[in-house]
Amino acid sequence: GAVVSQHPSRVICKSGTSVKIECRSLDFQATTMFWYRQFPKQSLMLMATSNEGSKATYEQGVEKDKFLINHASLTLSTLTVTSAHPEDSSFYICSARNAGGDSGNTIYFGEGSWLTVV
């Protein structure tokens, strides 16, 4: 199946600093990538939809200036958490739609990134 790589898998940063998480589709082109946040024992909360070559579409309540998303190529999207605070600590998961695949446009997920802000 299609592979989505997410890096880093775990990161610890100090309050006030910024941290970048990368999401790569390794064997397919992804015109659309999605960023989710997951709190312990809860479902995935869609943060934003990232479209290659255009601005990301953020969900209601998600601060676009705090969670910067860049989708510069068909295989890479990045999420930058700016001026991180402890409440930003969470499990962040990206996913990518295999636009070149079947009509179902199955979405494949990365392994997730644990962010801890201290």
Next chain:
Amino acid sequence: AQSVAQPEDQVNVAEGNPLTVKCTYSVSGNPYLFWYVQYPNRGLQFLLKYITGDNLVKGSYGFEAEFNKSQTSFHLKKPSALVSDSALYFCAVRGPYSSASKIIFGSGTRLSIRP
């Protein structure tokens, strides 16, 4: 607006018994339906999907799901559970409007298989 519901937070089944994880959905038009599994501290793995065609869909690891349009359900099933099936399962739905349609997840159901 589209939505998906998983009414059970947890399902407990003995190994070897059949299992069912329930999912109902609400979407305008014909839905695209998915099941994903998440193991601890990991991302989501795709299990199966329904787009069109046969209502019974077969997926990975022996799982299958049945699309029931009249009941707007897409329950996940497996004839004989394994301890290794213990994980968190998510049902998801997407409307077929465009390639940019969002995928919405249910709240998840924790499946626990006892030996």
